[in-house]
Amino acid sequence: MTQIGNADPVHIPARQARSVTVRAGNRVQITDVLGGQVGDIFVYNAYDIAEHHSASHTRTHNSRLFPSLGQYFVTNRRRPILTYLADTSPGVHDMLIAACDPERYAALGDPVHASCADNLRRAMAELGHPPLSFIPQPINVFMQIPVATEDGTLSWLGAPTVPGDSVVLRAEMDCVIVVSACPQDHNVINGPGPTPLSLQVLPSL
Template identity: 45%
Template sequence: MSEDPERITIPARKGRAVRLSAGEAIEIINTHGSQVVDTWVFNAEDPTEFLSNEHMRATLGKLWPGEGDALITNRRRPIMVLEKDTSPGRHDTLIAACDDYRYGLLGCADYHDNCTDNLHAALRRIGINLSACPSPLNLWMNIPVAADGSTSWGEPLSRPGDHVVLRAQMDCIVAMSACPQDILPINGAACRPTEAHYRVLAAR
């Protein structure tokens, strides 16, 4: 992908956050094609209102959003609209953000980078401190659900350069983590986290 001065890097295994005004949009880019990006959205005026997967699933009547769908908060209001998705559209709303406890259960004896800590670090970079970690919209994370309700850890179906555009419906804060998972194949068969990118798009 060619250099773009407006494109900002989400470093591999790390997080970033950005403020958006109502009407602006964010384009989140799966640069190398297999990187999951955990994504949170908070009301900029009151971060106790945030994108809530459980409320969104009830509103949409499906497991993940598609083009034209609103992302719904815990107060059952649209906070963003998924305006564009160039990927096959498989995103996860079931799995909580990874944390150091999770990696301990996966056998890590030492600290492991994780999306929960990435969220808090990203928010601190823009002057926000939150104690909670809502369940993220896991962009490009492929969690197949079988007829019996069992789930598995699939590899992403996305391709290099696939991207989504999320349009803000209110002033909000978007936080993103290039998921550090390197034990399970959610970031591809190589289990190698990579950087992703984003750019802010003007209101229309």
């Protein structure tokens, strides 16, 4: 596998996804270019995609809905795959909401709408992987879904980011990272509409 570091930023157009393959120790910066945009992040073991980031295992590992800075995201085999290293955004993120998919948009009367699930399938197919039968729960950076303490109700609010806000994640194993600039426009999570993200791989410290 080719190590990637100090590479030029990868532009992720609105409603699309891009992937990078990185070695353990590399850092990945995801930037909200124009502000107010959610990013769905999917992470796989570079050598065995049956092992992938698991939101439920990460919540168990950290005893939190979302990790604090310095904590791990872990796989379905309970191994660290990413560390939440730095964040210049308001720090509002989500790991409860499933990736949008064709079935969700069909239920909304929009069956040909782009989706994060299809973006992931396309990105993995471009890397030579067979069609995915399972879509993991993504790491939804910049997504604002507060949980009411009284009754557990979820609210759908706009991403609170401004242009240039970013998160930095460190790879704890060689991995494939797919980032989708979420195409959701049937609610307010992406403000007035989807916009681009940027993805850059940085070398080990």
